[in-house]
Amino acid sequence: MYNTGKVIVGIIVFIIFFTIPFWLNLGKVKALPKPELPKDETKCVEDTDYMRAYHMQLLHEWRTRKIRKMQVYYMNHEGKLYIMSLQRTCMKCHTSKEKFCDRCHQVVVTHPDCWRCHIAPEEVKK
Amino acid sequence: MNLIFSIVVVLLLILVPLIGVGVLGLTSLFSIYIPYLAFSIFFFGLIYRIIDWARSPQPFKIPTTCGQQKSLPWIKHSRLESPASSWEVYLRMFFEVFLFRSLFRNLRADFDGKRLIYGSAKWLWLGAILFHVSFLIILLRHLRFFVYPVPEWIKILDFVDSFFQIGLPPIYLTDLLILAGLTFLFLRRLIDPKVNYLTHASDYFPLLLIIGIATTGVLMRLFFKPDIYAIKELAHGLATFNPTLPKGKISLLFYIHFFLVCTLAAYFPFSKLVHMVGVFFSPTRNMANDNRMRRHVNPWDYPVKYTTYCEWQEKFRDVMEEAGIPIDEDWCKEAQKQA
Ligand code: HEM
Numbered sequence: 001m002y003n004t005g006k007v008i009v010g011i012i013v014f015i016i017f018f019t020i021p022f023w024l025n026l027g028k029v030k031a032l033p034k035p036e037l038p039k040d041e042t043k044c045v046e047d048t049d050y051m052r053a054y055h056m057q058l059l060h061e062w063r064t065r066k067i068r069k070m071q072v073y074y075m076n077h078e079g080k081l082y083i084m085s086l087q088r089t090c091m092k093c094h095t096s097k098e099k100f101c102d103r104c105h106q107v108v109v110t111h112p113d114c115w116r117c118h119i120a121p122e123e124v125k126k
Numbered sequence: 127m128n129l130i131f132s133i134v135v136v137l138l139l140i141l142v143p144l145i146g147v148g149v150l151g152l153t154s155l156f157s158i159y160i161p162y163l164a165f166s167i168f169f170f171g172l173i174y175r176i177i178d179w180a181r182s183p184q185p186f187k188i189p190t191t192c193g194q195q196k197s198l199p200w201i202k203h204s205r206l207e208s209p210a211s212s213w214e215v216y217l218r219m220f221f222e223v224f225l226f227r228s229l230f231r232n233l234r235a236d237f238d239g240k241r242l243i244y245g246s247a248k249w250l251w252l253g254a255i256l257f258h259v260s261f262l263i264i265l266l267r268h269l270r271f272f273v274y275p276v277p278e279w280i281k282i283l284d285f286v287d288s289f290f291q292i293g294l295p296p297i298y299l300t301d302l303l304i305l306a307g308l309t310f311l312f313l314r315r316l317i318d319p320k321v322n323y324l325t326h327a328s329d330y331f332p333l334l335l336i337i338g339i340a341t342t343g344v345l346m347r348l349f350f351k352p353d354i355y356a357i358k359e360l361a362h363g364l365a366t367f368n369p370t371l372p373k374g375k376i377s378l379l380f381y382i383h384f385f386l387v388c389t390l391a392a393y394f395p396f397s398k399l400v401h402m403v404g405v406f407f408s409p410t411r412n413m414a415n416d417n418r419m420r421r422h423v424n425p426w427d428y429p430v431k432y433t434t435y436c437e438w439q440e441k442f443r444d445v446m447e448e449a450g451i452p453i454d455e456d457w458c459k460e461a462q463k464q465a
Contacts, residue, residue, distance in 0.1 A: 001181050002180055004180070007177075049353065
């Protein structure tokens with residue numbers, strides 16, 4: 001092999017770069033935190049699979065409909081009515097922002113800025 | 127023809143997970159075995175490539191030079207265009223790898239009436255840099271699926287990239303930029319007749335594959351949301367070598383995205399995409415133009431049995447003397463002494 005020293009450095013850099021996920025996890029592996037589900041309710045606004053994937057779009061839709069179109073109620077697929085409100089509907093059942101929303105968002109890394117203005121249930125209690 | 131072939135292959139590749147997961151339900155095959163296999167191929171394939179190239183001898187000194195080489199002290203030396211020391215070669219490589227300096231010099235030839243003129247053409251450079259930089263940032267951002275706890279710098283990258291908060295979840299700037307870059311690179315091959323003539327299926331295919339990956343990714347981000355928490359469980363398991371199938375339902379679109387990525391990884395070492403490591407082995411870039419200072423010995427050279435003038439003279443001495451050709455006595459003795 002020619003230029004052995006340089007080539008080996010190159011291979012090492014290549015290996016390290018493409019195994020970053022492994023290095024960043026090394027020594028810190030633990031189970032991902034699970035959001036705490038409401039105990040006295042059984043059903044979310046829509047079915048669970050839909051909520052897990054699409055809740056941000058639902059919230060977006062609620063916000064637009066409430067504020068831009070002055071509508072109040074949302075009808076889910078089973079025909080049940082909900083008042084479209086982040087604080088007064090979602091957070092009535094999901095009584096903790098930190099134990100529910102945040103746990104999940106810290107895992108998948110997303111930073112909704114809703115709580116800069118909206119008041120989390122934790123703060124109401126204080 | 128090349129184009130149609132590539133489109134058909136990409137469509138078939140999309141069909142594979144659709145049938146494999148959607149119809150046959152082979153989730154663990156597509157979310158654990160194929161990814162591990164593909165990334166092993168990527169890894170060992172590329173290392174094999176590197177070693178293979180590093181073992182190839184370099185018969186000639188052939189750096190591209192487009193500037194004044196180092197010579198007399200009062201002649202201005204163009205350090206990047208005609209590097210003379212390894213340090214200058216490193217600098218040149220740096221600009222090449224990170225800023226695509228040689229593309230920046232791209233020219234366009236045109237006729238002005240009958241006169242051939244050259245104009246600067248920065249479009250290719252722009253398209254290439256948009257694509258590559260966005261690709262890198264997207265890869266780094268994707269670490270959020272594989273790592274927990276997520277380091278701060280990935281969060282910052284994610285935050286900055288979605289800074290304008292258009293839509294919910296907000297669209298990433300690099301998503302728009304990579305699509306713009308890819309569209310340009312693709313159209314260039316279609317529209318410019320000269321480039322089109324030079325384009326093979328092996329050029330269209332990787333381009334379309336990456337377009338497919340980026341498109342499915344953006345579709346997932348904006349329209350057909352997958353269950354990202356479940357995907358994180360899967361990817362985190364893969365990265366910690368403790369693969370588990372998540373309980374949540376993962377959408378087919380994700381499997382398509384993932385399978386195309388695996389195809390790309392497995393195809394990488396065998397395709398033109400190896401230019402990622404190839405650029406470092408490119409002799410026109412990585413050699414110093416120091417021909418006049420240091421002799422480059424061809425590593426292929428083997429000892430050759432040849433006849434020196436003195437040996438030849440010894441052999442034909444009598445014939446030469448007969449013909450009256452002068453004999454070089456002193457010089458040959460001198461040469462023998464030296465040897
Ligand atoms: C060559 C490598 C890859 C490329 C170029 C790529 C490209 C993209 C792009 C452009 C997006 C749009 C959203 C964003 O930018 O984050 C995306 C989304 C996504 N990708 Fe990839 N991807 C790659 C590999 C992977 C891998 C290995 C996974 C497996 C975990 C993955 C999973 C996802 C998921 C789950 C989304 C949706 C993100 C969201 O909705 O926020 N991608 N991808």
